[in-house]
Amino acid sequence: MILPVSKFNSNINFTSDKANKLPYDKDTLLKNNFSTRARIGLDKLTNAITIYPSKGFKGDKNANFYEFLTMGNVPYLIGSLMMMSVFNSKNKVFAPFAASKAGALGRKMALGVLFYGLMKGISKSFVTNPVKWLTGVDTEVPYAKVIYELPDDIYDTDIMSIEYHKAFESKDFPRWDLFYKSEAKGENRNEYFDKIAKRLGYGENLKDSDQEMKPVIKQIAVKTDLAKTISSYLWAATGVCLAFQKPWDDYFKSATLKFWKTDKFAHSLKVLVRSAKDSAKSLWNGSGSSKYAGKIMVGAAAASTVLGIINAIPHKKPAGTKNVIDDKRKYVVS
């Protein structure tokens, strides 16, 4: 038998006057729905362009890797706008013919940048959602992490902040602790793991469903991550290819964002839908030397998604693990 590790007192005596203002006082698993994702996205974006750069430029001792990674969204956004500008901003000074030619290409490039971002964002759910439906494992489930920072001086009590992570963000150290239910509240401690075990056909009422399911869930998370990453870049590439189709020229001719001119705006939307449809057809059918290129591109993106999902779903139970612990012996774990 294993001797239990003695419980240590986790009530760290930090004090913070911010504690009451923050929405969470401890690490909390959040619901993975649109409103949470939007809130987290907005929070991260705001911080990425305000607090984090300000801390970073000051070389704040509390600046951390999470902040650095969150600021990683800034080059994406600025870069996209910059790229659109590189392709288009000078067109107006060119001679009319050159401007029209450069404009047609430049607008498609800009659309390409937009579609790259859109497709990259959307396509992740092409993998994560099916995996969630098929296995019950939501690899994207977010949680709020409460951070205690080093105080600037002895009077500094503003030392708490919230970071938003995903429970399976680190595959080396998934936040399993957040999935356990409280027995003190009369809940089933392993409820989450029981559910997954049942869903994946490992049976019900397992003795240690958490111990059995953790490696399986981790494997699903790793494989899903792979499929999500690779396929999202291929879908993004497909987005760019779609943007380069000729029918978009029709849309650009009538495109307007002046929604108060209802007639023109409605017409523009109609042409947008038509152009999108024709462009999709044009991408698929291709012409000349790119006759099969579109099909290959879409096919590769779709195949990476489907194969990725198939790979991510566990197909067989792991062979029964050899019990390395002899029940009759006494072990000490410190």
Added chain:
Amino acid sequence: MRTNLIQSYMNNQPVNDRNLDIEYVLSNRTFIKPLPPKGHLVNNGLLNMPVNSAKRLAYDAKSVKNAVQGKANDHELGKVNDVGMKAGGLAIALYLMTRKQTPLTKAMEFIGLGSFFGAMALWPKVALQLPAKLIHGVNIRKKYEDSYGREKLFFQDPQYIPWDLVNEKKLHKIGDRLNIPTDIPNRKEFIQEKMKKIAVQNNTMWMMTAGFATPVFSALICNALEKPLNNYLGKQSDKKANRLLSSINDRYEDFIDKKGLENFKALLNSNKNKEITPEFVKQAEEILLKDINPLTAKSFSINIREMLGLSDKKYIVDDFVIDNIIKSVEDISEHKVVLNKDTLKALLKSNEFSEEEIRKLAHQIGKEVKQHTNDDKVMYKLVNSENSVINILKSKQNTVLSENTISKLMRFSNKLFDFKAKNAILDKYIYLKSAAAPETVAANAWNEVTSAFPKIFNISEDEIKAARHDSKIASKILRDKLGTVTSNEIDYERVFKSLLTKIVKLEDQIKNLDLPADIEGSYEMNVNKVFGEFGEFLQSNGMDESVEALVGKNGQAEGSLKNIQLSYVKDRLLGIRSSMYRMLNTMDLFRRISKQENILALHEKMPKEIKEEVAKLARDMSIEGSTADFMTKFYALRNPNPNMELGNIRVEAGRVIYEYLNGKKVDLPNDKTFFKEVMKLMFENDIHPDTKKLLSKSQIEEGFKNYRKDFLNEIGDSYYFVKQYHLISGNRSKATSYTKFLRMGMSPEKMFHKSMQEAFNQKSWLKTFGSIGAGLFALTVLTQFFFGKMKNPERINHD
């Protein structure tokens, strides 16, 4: 693999040792120790680059493999992301490449991709790492490898910096570089804090600037690489073209349309000993005459039909045909029984009919039917309906596809496909060399000349800006430049020489194209050989129409396919050379007028006002005259009653000072000498001695001389009914209008205007994004001086 010490300890425990003294073991716990750390700093020198790159590539591959198996760790999944990003980028470049037509545009897709990733990787190195190293002596992008072989940035996570990997002595040395006093308490920790601060600030700067820098520098890299890449690809396609032509006899088999040949064989086999139907002929011709122009194909078709024995066709009318006619007549006339077999047979005198006889027979049948039906329209229906009597009568031919015909057709088709393959090589050669398309050898050489205009003529940015708007403004700027340049000997020599050097280089690139047929390996020799061989084969098989279409008849090759093949090149070269020579001739004309030398056309007896008119028109026409201007013998507004005062025109610093050009003017179509004098001034009067001297050292001297002469003959003597006596020599030119058009070439005004537009677009874009790039770089480097500011710790005095 590392040894699992716990497992090894357990395995090595004596099994029967149940009386283990746990207290002893616990007090002697040193048997399980953490393994010694294997982490170390990575040396990223240039020398280690290949090894490091190979290691990283292997690590990436391993990461993907582990991820597929679900075993990857966080670091490996990070690498999978990099792999995915590159794969996505590559997919975009590959797709866009398939949509581009020319080697340069195809290659630029990959340059674009490479430059993007290049800019992304280089920006933090060049704009942050290097300045930080130079200013602070801190390598903010130092890498280390942890005990598990994972390579990471040393300062990646400010909350976890593996300081234990850094040698303390080295750390203090960095401290010295950071000007940290040696006598402060906790100097080591302070150095670390300062280094961390510099790194955090730089990492933030990186994130805030990368979005601006990557697209801009990627575009700038592409911009810088486009020209060298084009030069390289141009040379490659030139070599490729030369290789193709020189090995035409070995390479042509690769160009044979093998599928077409197979299909033709299959068609013949499936129709062997069967009747030759119109459908068969159509299919056979479709395969054989594919890629042959319609006119030549028509001639080939005549000979193919002869070969099939279709030229004097006979149709068979047997019982089967008769039954069909009866059925058709019944259908059309809507009467049950109109004709019976016997009636119809009575109309037939034999069972074989010619085309003419078929028509008569149909007419007779029609009459017969009309008698029985009293329907006036029946005749029309019988002839015109889909199932008409004529079609039925012609449905059976007496020709069958015999083995003899098949072998004749096979011989013909083999030779034809060989010819088409060789012709494809000739076409490809000429396309790569001189087609009116981007990136051909000729187009690249042309661009080399015109893109040098701003530099050669010393055009200022403001002039470029103005000239690109309108060809008339460009024309004025060019005229002024030429005036200034040609008035000064040094400038004239410099500008003419630079232009000449570029044009000679162009000539070098294109001169091989019109080497005469007696030079081994020349294009013309190859064309003669390919067309000659096939022509002989056709001749020996009595295919006269095809021979005529292919190579002409009795030495008259004009209009033949061979002539088109040859004249395409000659025409292209004529157009290119005329344009270039016209520029040189214009410069020479300006020089002669500026220096008032070799201007015989403006002879002593010519009144000064007319001299002004001639000089002005000659200068204008040289620069902007179009084919229409020359063909209509110029529409020149002149004074019908000129002042007869004699004297020379006045030229100051290259500008002609016109004294008589005001007042009402009209065109004078009856003054035939005016046209002559203008033309002679431009093309007949000797070139300026300076021009002669400069040209005498170049290989285009003869060509330029011939250009002036031919221009006079072909354009000066062209006929225009309104001004029919405006001829230089009095003999009418025989040149075709196309030759005249090519002889005219592109006007210097147009050439200059285009060059200015390109220069403007290039400069304007470069100015904006070059400035953004330079500004961003300067700002990023300057901020380094504000990074790492920290107050040195002071010793606390406890007294």
